[in-house]
Amino acid sequence: MVAEEKKRNISYGSIFVFCFFCFVFVAEVVRFVKPNYDFKQNVFTERDVTVTEAIAEAVVEGSHFVMDSISPCNSRRSGLPRRKQHEKLEAPIGQWRERPPTTYCIKFESFRTLLNLVKDGKYVSRPFSSGGYNWTYEIYPNGDKRVGANGLISLYVRIDNSTLITNPQDVYAEIKFFVYNRKQDKYYSYHEPEAARFHLFKTEWGIPSIQSTANYLDPTTGYVFDGDQCVFGVDVFVAQPFKKWEVFSFDEHVNEPIFSWKLTHISTSFSDSYTSGTFTSGGRNWVLKVYPNGDGYGKGNSLSLYLLSESNEKAYVRAKLRVLDQINSNHVEKLVEGWPNAAENSGWGFEKFVPLADLKDQSRGLVVDDALKVEVEIIAFSKTDSTLNA
Numbered sequence: 584m585v586a587e588e589k590k591r592n593i594s595y596g597s598i599f600v601f602c603f604f605c606f607v608f609v610a611e612v613v614r615f616v617k618p619n620y621d622f623k624q625n626v627f628t629e630r631d632v633t634v635t636e637a638i639a640e641a642v643v644e645g646s647h648f649v650m651d652s653i654s655p656c657n658s659r660r661s662g663l664p665r666r667k668q669h670e671k672l673e674a675p676i677g678q679w680r681e682r683p684p685t686t687y688c689i690k691f692e693s694f695r696t697l698l699n700l701v702k703d704g705k706y707v708s709r710p711f712s713s714g715g716y717n718w719t720y721e722i723y724p725n726g727d728k729r730v731g732a733n734g735l736i737s738l739y740v741r742i743d744n745s746t747l748i749t750n751p752q753d754v755y756a757e758i759k760f761f762v763y764n765r766k767q768d769k770y771y772s773y774h775e776p777e778a779a780r781f782h783l784f785k786t787e788w789g790i791p792s793i794q795s796t797a798n799y800l801d802p803t804t805g806y807v808f809d810g811d812q813c814v815f816g817v818d819v820f821v822a823q824p825f826k827k828w829e830v831f832s833f834d835e836h837v838n839e840p841i842f843s844w845k846l847t848h849i850s851t852s853f854s855d856s857y858t859s860g861t862f863t864s865g866g867r868n869w870v871l872k873v874y875p876n877g878d879g880y881g882k883g884n885s886l887s888l889y890l891l892s893e894s895n896e897k898a899y900v901r902a903k904l905r906v907l908d909q910i911n912s913n914h915v916e917k918l919v920e921g922w923p924n925a926a927e928n929s930g931w932g933f934e935k936f937v938p939l940a941d942l943k944d945q946s947r948g949l950v951v952d953d954a955l956k957v958e959v960e961i962i963a964f965s966k967t968d969s970t971l972n973a
């Protein structure tokens with residue numbers, strides 16, 4: 584009885600375990616296959632997405648200007664479902680500008696004639712130069728069919744590849760497209776936040792979905808005026824990579840950090856200030872400057888002490904300045920830290936480094952045998968090196 588019960592338990596248990604593994608197996612298979620499945624879907628829908636995006640753009644544009652708010656694309660948009668991938672595509676930035684285009688402009692005497700002549704193709708401008716390259720402006724008045732832009736205005740620029748063939752390189756250019764609006768007497772501009780990259784295998788760049796051709800042609804919007812005229816413009820700014828740069832570093836392992844300087848016959852000094860000989864510390868040349876009777880607010884009451892960079896370089900410096908106690912080693916020491924703080928000398932130091940009274944006090948040991956010893960210990964300083972990009 585007991586044995587039989589046990590046996591049944593086991594068989595139920597093994598069925599459960601078997602089912603559990605079946606479930607796990609199916610779940611894993613689904614998980615593995617799904618990304619590939621999504622990927623395929625992406626590939627197949629890309630074309631549709633472009634169209635959806637393009638039309639959505641055109642509708643947004645249209646709603647700006649069409650007073651009766653019936654957008655020419657409305658019916659078509661409802662026929663195309665919006666897809667998730669849509670969010671990945673960045674819409675161009677659009678804004679009004681009064682200033683005319685900088686690089687190139689094309690005026691068409693009759694936009695309708697252009698449409699008739701070009702049909703589903705493109706109008707190619709004469710070459711113009713910008714940033715050391717030759718370019719053409721390409722206008723699809725009825726949409727760039729290669730990307731499925733139907734009934735839209737598509738604008739492109741193309742770089743002349745002859746320069747790129749002899750000198751293959753990437754050319755980055757900031758591109759802005761303009762359409763003139765007579766009603767506003769302004770240009771509506773379209774651009775993308777990133778500069779466009781051109782190279783031998785990618786010589787054109789543009790925006791296929793400027794706005795719908797129907798909206799553009801609608802006389803109430805103001806883009807086509809005086810019969811059938813219209814104006815397209817473009818800015819092409821070639822962005823040259825930087826040629827000059829600076830490197831800011833902070834050297835905290837200064838070699839030969841300490842420099843001492845002895846000034847004799849201090850009581851009979853006639854000069855306002857004395858400058859030491861040049862010394863090298865951390866690979867840079869420095870000098871010390873002493874005003875025995877004070878400088879600035881220290882005049883007449885203190886000795887002033889500065890560290891100066893011989894080449895007058897502005898750096899961030901951390902250093903200890905000292906007037907040495909020649910008897911007890913009870914030195915007067917002050918830490919200077921920062922950018923040059925001495926207006927006149929553009930150095931680092933103190934107008935009131937040590938009171939003159941302390942210097943006269945024999946017991947302090949700061950002046951012995953009419954001689955003064957000053958010292959600097961350079962702890963760290965910044966370097967800014969300018970370099971030419973190779």
Ligand SMILES: *[C@@H]1O[C@H](CO)[C@@H](O)[C@H](O)[C@H]1NC(C)=O
Nearest residue numbers: 710712715716717743745746
């Ligand atoms: C641009 O075009 C002009 C005229 O065709 C030509 O003389 C010039 O060399 C071209 N410049 C470049 C950089 O390709």
Ligand SMILES: *[C@@H]1O[C@H](CO)[C@@H](O)[C@H](O)[C@H]1NC(C)=O
Nearest residue numbers: 741743744745748783784786
């Ligand atoms: C350069 O451009 C011309 C005209 O667009 C094209 O016919 C030619 O194949 C291009 N050459 C290369 C090497 O891409």
